Amino acid sequence: xxxxxxxxxxxxxxxxxxxxxxxxxxxxxxxxxxxxxxxxxxxxxxxxxxxxxxxxxxxxxxxxxxxxxxxxxxxxxxxxxxxxxxxxxxxxxxxxxxxxxxxxxxxxxxxxxxxxxxxxxxxxxxxxxxxxxxxxxxxxxxxxxxxxxxxxxxxxxxxxxx
Amino acid sequence: xxxxxxxxxxxxxxxxxxxxxxxxxxxxxxxxxxxxxxxxxxxxxxx
Numbered sequence: 433x434x435x436x437x438x439x440x441x442x443x444x445x446x447x448x449x450x451x452x453x454x455x456x457x458x459x460x461x462x463x464x465x466x467x468x469x470x471x472x473x474x475x476x477x478x479x480x481x482x483x484x485x486x487x488x489x490x491x492x493x494x495x496x497x498x499x500x501x502x503x504x505x506x507x508x509x510x511x512x513x514x515x516x517x518x519x520x521x522x523x524x525x526x527x528x529x530x531x532x533x534x535x536x537x538x539x540x541x542x543x544x545x546x547x548x549x550x551x552x553x554x555x556x557x558x559x560x561x562x563x564x565x566x567x568x569x570x571x572x573x574x575x576x577x578x579x580x581x582x583x584x585x586x587x588x589x590x591x592x593x594x
Numbered sequence: 595x596x597x598x599x600x601x602x603x604x605x606x607x608x609x610x611x612x613x614x615x616x617x618x619x620x621x622x623x624x625x626x627x628x629x630x631x632x633x634x635x636x637x638x639x640x641x
Contacts, residue, residue: 507621508628526625530618551631555624556617 483523486514491524491532493575496541496568499560506547506555507533533558541567 486494494514499505502513510533511524536542541564549555560568634640 506624506628508625511625526622530621530625534614534618549624549628551624551627553624553627554620555628556621 484521486522486524486528491528492536493568493571495532495536496560496564496571499542499558500565500568504557504559506549506557508555510558536564540564
């Protein structure tokens with residue numbers, strides 16, 4: 433497939449911002465040519481449905497809740513399930529997901545171990561820890577409160593305030 | 595003594611970062627493999 437390859441090549445040769453280190457995601461794209469080509473092809477092949485990126489700060493909560501409901505899952509499974517639960521409105525890309533998983537693990541909210549994926553290859557499986565369960569409860573309460581406050585603002589009328 | 599401790603701390607930090615990078619690389623590789631397999635199952639021809 434010459435076209436995707438050509439497009440991928442052009443991505444690799446894009447100049448980096450001056451004096452700035454490439455972010456880990458960019459680094460992967462630049463260094464892992466064969467994977468980046470695969471990534472590009474798979475992106476091009478997905479149906480042309482408009483998807484929204486996950487709102488900053490909400491992905492960790494979605495990960496914790498998904499693991500609470502579904503138990504141990506690998507990164508790809510978590511991403512797919514979050515997309516599925518959102519009604520395929522959200523898109524979870526690996527460049528966002530894996531740093532969040534690493535952060536949650538470093539915080540002790542989730543644990544992980546190597547296992548075998550559906551492909552029978554090595555994959556890291558994540559599970560919720562007791563601490564993660566507590567964190568999920570606290571964050572759920574916080575979000576419910578925020579959501580209730582915002583709902584009040586949407587419903588407010590001038591006469592309510594007189 | 596202080597500089598020796600700092601040196602070992604940096605060395606340990608470097609080893610941790612390398613291990614994390616390697617793990618991240620392996621996980622993303624598997625993520626893309628699973629995504630590709632799903633696309634193929636959905637009827638797309640392998641590139």
